[in-house]
Amino acid sequence: MNRLRLLSALAAAGLLPVLVPAQSASLQTTVIESDGPGEMVSTDTETTITFRDNVRVTGTNMKLSCDYLEVIVVRTGDKTATLGKLDKFRSMLATGNVRMIQGDREAACGRAEVRPEEEKVVLSGNPVVVDHDQNTRIAGEKITLLRGQRKVEVEKPILTAPPIKDLGVDKPAAPAAAPKQP
Numbered sequence: 683m684n685r686l687r688l689l690s691a692l693a694a695a696g697l698l699p700v701l702v703p704a705q706s707a708s709l710q711t712t713v714i715e716s717d718g719p720g721e722m723v724s725t726d727t728e729t730t731i732t733f734r735d736n737v738r739v740t741g742t743n744m745k746l747s748c749d750y751l752e753v754i755v756v757r758t759g760d761k762t763a764t765l766g767k768l769d770k771f772r773s774m775l776a777t778g779n780v781r782m783i784q785g786d787r788e789a790a791c792g793r794a795e796v797r798p799e800e801e802k803v804v805l806s807g808n809p810v811v812v813d814h815d816q817n818t819r820i821a822g823e824k825i826t827l828l829r830g831q832r833k834v835e836v837e838k839p840i841l842t843a844p845p846i847k848d849l850g851v852d853k854p855a856a857p858a859a860a861p862k863q864p
Contacts (some may be wrong), residue, residue: 707838712741714751728772737776743785748794749778773797780807786815791825801829806850 718735731753739746754772774796778784782789792807805811805825811834812819822836 694724697746710740710742710743713759714739714753716751722759727757728754728846730754746776746781746794748776748780771798773837777807780805786813788812788814801831803827803829816843 698707704808713734714737716733716735716737718733720733722729722731724730735749735750737746737748739751739752752775754774755772756772774794776794777792780789780791782794789805789809789811791805791809793805795804797804804828805827806823807824808821809823810819810821811825811827819842820834820836820839821842822839824837826833826835
């Protein structure tokens, strides 16, 4: 089994603040493992890190699993260095059987894009988000979660929620009796 671990580099690159609420008390090291090959490719300005086959990510208040993961971080420092210094998290793309768990919320989809510069996460490929605490489930063609706004945008939404109590609408009135004929 080929295991590729990326420990403190992603934490130093700023991945954790994007995926966890600001009020988290203690930050946990982010660990990414895969059963397949991994690769890091750098340019003068960024480093792209890919993981394949049974990818598992654990970190502060977060677990993610998928078939393929691509993480892009901004690179700073010596441009001639083989790896360079990883400065800040630019984006993450997870595809294939994506499952994310954070607290009481769980999401499943075919594709998840984390875009920290836009402060959003975009789920597509039959996305479903379940909030176990609220006993709700939202599905649609595309779900966009907007960080810090308490806002979720859903294309063609289907919401499943707890029953609504009787709103007190009266039963329909009985039909009026026919007038008497003289």
